[in-house]
Amino acid sequence: MTSALTYSDDQAAAYDSVVEMLRSAGIELADSLLMPPAGGADQVMAVTGKAGSGKTLLLAELYKVLEAAGVEVVSGDYESRKRKDKRTLAILAPTNKAASVLRLRGVPATTIHRILYTPVYDPEYERIAEWLAGNGERPEIEGLTELALDRAAAFYAGNKSIPGALAAAGLRGSDFITGWKRREEPLDIGFVDESSMLDDKQFEDLKEIFPTLLLFGDPAQLAPVNQSGTMVFEKLPKGRVMNLNRIFRQEADNPILDLAHALADPDLTFEQFERMIEQKAQQDDRVVWGQRVEVDLMARSPVLVWRNATRIRLINAFRSVHGAPEDALLAGEPLVCDGIELPLKHRKKRLDLEARGLIKGAQVIFLGEGRKPGFSRLHVMGAEDPQVSAASIVKIEKPDEEEPFIPFAARMGATFLHGAAVTIHKAQGSQWETVQVFAPDLYAAARMGRMEAGQPLWKRLAYVAITRAQERLIWVVRNRLSKPSGPLIVDDLRAIPAAPLTLDAPPTEELL
Numbered sequence: 001m002t003s004a005l006t007y008s009d010d011q012a013a014a015y016d017s018v019v020e021m022l023r024s025a026g027i028e029l030a031d032s033l034l035m036p037p038a039g040g041a042d043q044v045m046a047v048t049g050k051a052g053s054g055k056t057l058l059l060a061e062l063y064k065v066l067e068a069a070g071v072e073v074v075s076g077d078y079e080s081r082k083r084k085d086k087r088t089l090a091i092l093a094p095t096n097k098a099a100s101v102l103r104l105r106g107v108p109a110t111t112i113h114r115i116l117y118t119p120v121y122d123p124e125y126e127r128i129a130e131w132l133a134g135n136g137e138r139p140e141i142e143g144l145t146e147l148a149l150d151r152a153a154a155f156y157a158g159n160k161s162i163p164g165a166l167a168a169a170g171l172r173g174s175d176f177i178t179g180w181k182r183r184e185e186p187l188d189i190g191f192v193d194e195s196s197m198l199d200d201k202q203f204e205d206l207k208e209i210f211p212t213l214l215l216f217g218d219p220a221q222l223a224p225v226n227q228s229g230t231m232v233f234e235k236l237p238k239g240r241v242m243n244l245n246r247i248f249r250q251e252a253d254n255p256i257l258d259l260a261h262a263l264a265d266p267d268l269t270f271e272q273f274e275r276m277i278e279q280k281a282q283q284d285d286r287v288v289w290g291q292r293v294e295v296d297l298m299a300r301s302p303v304l305v306w307r308n309a310t311r312i313r314l315i316n317a318f319r320s321v322h323g324a325p326e327d328a329l330l331a332g333e334p335l336v337c338d339g340i341e342l343p344l345k346h347r348k349k350r351l352d353l354e355a356r357g358l359i360k361g362a363q364v365i366f367l368g369e370g371r372k373p374g375f376s377r378l379h380v381m382g383a384e385d386p387q388v389s390a391a392s393i394v395k396i397e398k399p400d401e402e403e404p405f406i407p408f409a410a411r412m413g414a415t416f417l418h419g420a421a422v423t424i425h426k427a428q429g430s431q432w433e434t435v436q437v438f439a440p441d442l443y444a445a446a447r448m449g450r451m452e453a454g455q456p457l458w459k460r461l462a463y464v465a466i467t468r469a470q471e472r473l474i475w476v477v478r479n480r481l482s483k484p485s486g487p488l489i490v491d492d493l494r495a496i497p498a499a500p501l502t503l504d505a506p507p508t509e510e511l512l
Contacts, residue, residue, distance in 0.1 A: 007054075007058075008054065008244075008246045009246075010242070010243070010244045010245055010246055011054050011057075011058055011244060011246075013242060014047050014058060014242035014244060015058060015061075015062070017045065017242050018045065018047070018062060018214060018242075021043050021045050021212065021214075022066075022189070022212070024043065025043065025188075025189070025211070025212045026087070027066070027069065027071065027087060027189075029065050029066070029069055032068065032069040032070060033069075034069060034070050034071065034087045042207060042211045042212070042213075043211065043212050043213070044207065044213045044214075044215070044236060044240060045213075045214050045215070045236075045240045045241070045242070046195065046214070046215040046216070046217060046233035046236055046240065046241045046242070047059075047214065047215070047216050047217075047242050047243075047244065048216075048217050048218065048219050048233060048241060048242070048243045048244070049218065049243060049244030049245065050218055050219075050220050050260070050261065050264075051218060051220075051257055051260055051261075051467040052254070052257045052261075053244035053245065053246060054244055054246070055193075055216045055217075055218075055244060056102070056105065056107075056193070056216070058216075058244075059091070059102075059107065059191055059193060059216055060105060060106065060107050062191070062214075063089065063091060063107055063108075063191070066089050066189070067089075070087070071087045071088065071089045071188075071189070072086055072087065072088050072089070073088075073089050073090070073091070073108050074088050074089065074090040074115070074187060075090070075091070075108040075109070075110045075384075078129050078133065078162035078163070079118060079119070080129070080130060080133050080135055087188050087189070088187050088188040088189065089188065089189045089190075089191065090110070090115050090187055090189070090190050090191070090210070091107055091108060091109040091110070091190075091191045091193070092109065092110060092111065092112045092115055092190060092191065092192045092193070092206075093109050093110075093111060093112070093192070093193045093194050093429065094111070094112055094194050094195075094197040094198065094202075094429045095111065095194070095197075095359075095361055095362070095382070095429040095430055096111055096357050096359070096362050096363070096380060096381060096382035096383045097363060097381060097382040097429065097430035097431065098193060098194045098382075098429040098430060098431075099111050099382060100381075100382030100383075101382075101431050102193060103384075109193065110384065111357070111359065112192070112202060112205075112206065113354050113355070113359045114354075114355055114357075115183070115187070115190075115209070116182065116183055116205060116209070117180045117181065117182060117183060117351055117354070117355045118180070118181055118182075118183050118184075119177045119179070119180055119355070120177065120178050120179040120180065120181060121176060121177060121178070122176055122177075122178055124139075124141050124142075125141070125166065125171060125176045127139040127141070128141065128144075128149070128152065128165075128166065128169070129162045129166070129176075132152060132153065132156045132162060132165055133162065144169065144170075148169040148170055149169065151168045151169055152165040152166060152168050152169040153165070154168070155168035163176070163384075163385060179351075179352065180351040180352055180355045181351065182351070183209060186208065186209050186210065186211065187209050187210055188210065188211070188212065189210060189212045189213075189214070190206060190209065190210035190212070190213045190214070191214050191216065192206065192213065192214070192215050192216065193216045194216070194217065194218075194428070194429040195215035195216055195217035195231070195232065195233060196217040196218050196219070196221040196222075196223070196224075196231045196233075196428070197221075197224060197428050197429050198215075198224065198231070198232045199224040199232075200232065203232040215232070215233045217231060217233050218467075219231065219233075219234065219243075220263075220264075220460070220463050221428060221460070221463065221464050221467075222424070222425055222428060222452070222460050222461070222464050223452070223453065230453070254286075255280045255283070255284045255286050255287050256286060256287065256466055256467075256469050256472075256473045257467075258280070259273075259276060259277060259280060259287070259466055259473070260462075260463050260466045260467050262276060263459045263462055263463050268459075269446075270442070270443060270446035270458055273462065274439070274475075274477075277289065277475045281475070285472075286471065286472050286473065287472075287473050287475070288472065288473065288474040288475065289475055289477065290436065290474040290475060290476040290477065290478075291476075291477065291478050291480065292476065292478060292480035292481060292482050293314065293317075293436060293438070293476050293480065293481045293482065294436060294474065294482050295318060295321055295322075295481055295482050295483065295484050296482070296484055296485050297434055297436060297474075298314075298318050298334070298420040298421065298436075299332055299333070299334055299365075299420070299488055300334065300365075300381075300432070301432040301433070301434055301435060301436070302334065302363075302419055302420055302421050302422040302427070303420065303421040303422075303436045303437075303438050303476070304421075304422065304423075304424050304427050304435060304436065304437050304438065304465045304468065305421055305422070305423060305424065305438045305441045306423065306424055306438075306441035306442060306444065306445050306461055307423075307441050307444065308423065309399070310421070310438060310440075310441050311421045311422065311423060312397045312398070312399055313399055314420060314421040314438070314481070315396070315397065315418040315420045315421050316396075316398065316399060317481045318418075318420040318421070318481070319333070319396070319418070319420075321481060321483060321484055322484055322487070322488060325407075326396075326405060326407065327407050327408075328407050328408070329366045329376075329394060329407055329408075330366075330487075330488055331366060331367055331368050331488065331490050332365060332366065332487075332488025332489055332490045333365070333366045333418070333420075333488065334363065334364070334365055334366075334418070334419035334420055335363075335364045335365070335366055335378075335394065335416040335417065335418060335419045336361065336362070336363055336364075336416060336417050336418070336419040336422060336426070337358050337359060337360055337361065337362040337363075337364065337414055337415070337416055338360060338395070338415045338416060338417045339360045339414075339415050340353055340354065340358065340413070340414050340415065341393060341412050341413065341414075341415050342412050342413070353390060353413070353414050356380070356383070356385065356388050357380035357382075357383035357384075357385075357386070357388065358378075358380065358388065358390060358414045361426055361429075362380055362381075362382075362383075363380075363381040363382070363419055363430070364378045364379060364380050364381060364388075364416070364419075365378065365379040365381065365490060365493055366378060366394075367379055367387075367490050367493065368490075369408075370389045370390075371389070373408075373410070374391055374392065374393075374408060374409055374410030374411070374413070375389055375390065375391055375392065375410065376389070376390060376392040376394070377389050378390060378392075379490070379493040382430075386493075390413055390414050391410035391411075391412065391413025391414065392408075392409070392410060392413055392414055392415075392416060393406065393409040393410060393412075393413055393414070393415040393416070394406060394407055394408065394409065394415075394416045395415065395416065395417055395418075396418055397417065397418070404417075421438075424461050424464050424465045425464075427464065427465070427468050428464055430468060431468050431469070431470050432468060432469065432470065433469075433470050433471045433472065434469065434471060434472040434473075434474065435465065435466075435468045435469035435472070435473055435474065436474040436476050437462075437465040437466065437473065437474070437475055437476065438476050439475050439476055439477045440477070440478075440479060442458050442461055442462055442465075443458075445457050445458040445461055446458040
């Protein structure tokens with residue numbers, strides 16, 4: 001073993017298996033020896049375990065030892081020019097929120113979608129990036145002063161962010177990145193967190209890019225829609241799946257994880273589970289037995305539900321108590337990207353939107369109307385560069401109405417549903433500090449007696465919903481909504497840190 005961290009037995013076994021896989025791929029961690037890719041058979045391995053079993057810890061430690069060995073990390077920040085002797089690692093998650101959770105823990109993660117594309121850099125400004133990354137001489141750039149280059153170097157020395165360094169030099173995103181294209185050449189090693197969310201098509205895409213692929217996933221979560229209740233790592237040969245059984249965070253007396261793991265008891269009924277929640281709420285303020293939905297939380301942390309009808313009712317109640325007009329959005333309303341509606345001839349525009357974080361399921365906050373009709377200024381939650389102005393089609397669904405109401409829309413662009421409430425399926429891969437779970441929906445699932453992959457569906461739903469909460473769980477037992485304590489706010493989102501680039505498009509851009 002090469003890591004100084006003390007592992008449990010199952011973590012140590014998983015670590016050693018990964019080290020052996022990397023050795024056969026030409027990376028010897030014990031000696032920090034990097035060989036050129038051998039070009040042998042592709043390798044896929046999975047590390048699985050329930051919440052609190054140490055999957056993220058293991059991922060982070062493997063990242064550290066690979067980086068220390070000289071493996072270059074490829075992220076959404078900047079990708080340097082390809083070299084024959086370079087070995088690369090990309091750490092991926094299915095959603096912006098899941099990637100941001102890893103970044104908060106010091107792991108430079110980006111989205112799967114983002115790694116499928118490569119940016120096209122302006123050649124002059126790329127010379128600055130290569131210099132900052134240690135791959136070139138200090139450049140001379142027309143229109144950029146020596147002082148600006150010094151500011152960029154000083155920023156990069158402290159933060160290791162190419163976009164942040166360029167912003168410190170006074171450059172905008174539209175100066176540096178001129179477009180996006182589908183990745184043409186494979187990378188090297190890929191780590192994929194929250195891999196229970198992967199469908200077969202995404203898995204095949206990743207195997208085309210990464211000859212060495214390591215999946216991290218939770219088998220107790222919900223399988224992707226149309227996957228027949230199975231997850232991609234469950235189809236791997238038995239010897240390629242390392243399962244972590246010991247639950248670490250329970251030792252820190254985490255009542256939310258205690259509840260999540262109690263669901264493994266096959267004899268536990270819904271009524272018994274609710275009694276457990278009520279008892280926990282009396283003992284620990286991290287669990288709340290809620291008599292109503294707290295509307296103030298819905299703007300940034302959606303209520304988690306099972307049924308679409310419940311989701312639509314809660315969204316309309318949220319808009320009603322905030323006095324939102326039917327023909328407009330209020331600044332601060334949450335939205336969820338539902339895809340991109342563009343004809344094939346606008347493929348480049350689609351790549352621009354997706355690469356900047358507007359992928360299906362992305363959570364955004366509406367900041368206001370853009371400069372042109374149908375455009376929205378948006379904050380993409382969890383994205384590395386969150387401020388985007390994009391052509392938008394916003395759909396507000398109504399109870400008992402087949403067609404959604406559209407307060408405004410561009411002819412084409414990114415489509416959005418309201419995000420004050422989301423289904424538990426859609427919430428997978430995301431975490432929030434406080435999570436509200438709408439219990440009457442899970443009771444309805446329990447009454448129906450539906451099963452998924454041999455387990456009652458309500459238990460899988462409850463497990464996923466509960467484990468979205470980082471600090472506090474509110475188990476809402478009544479169909480009531482509180483009044484807001486004040487108007488929706490966006491000032492905190494507009495006050496962006498100094499580093500991010502401006503992602504407003506040039507005036508000639510049609511969709512961004």
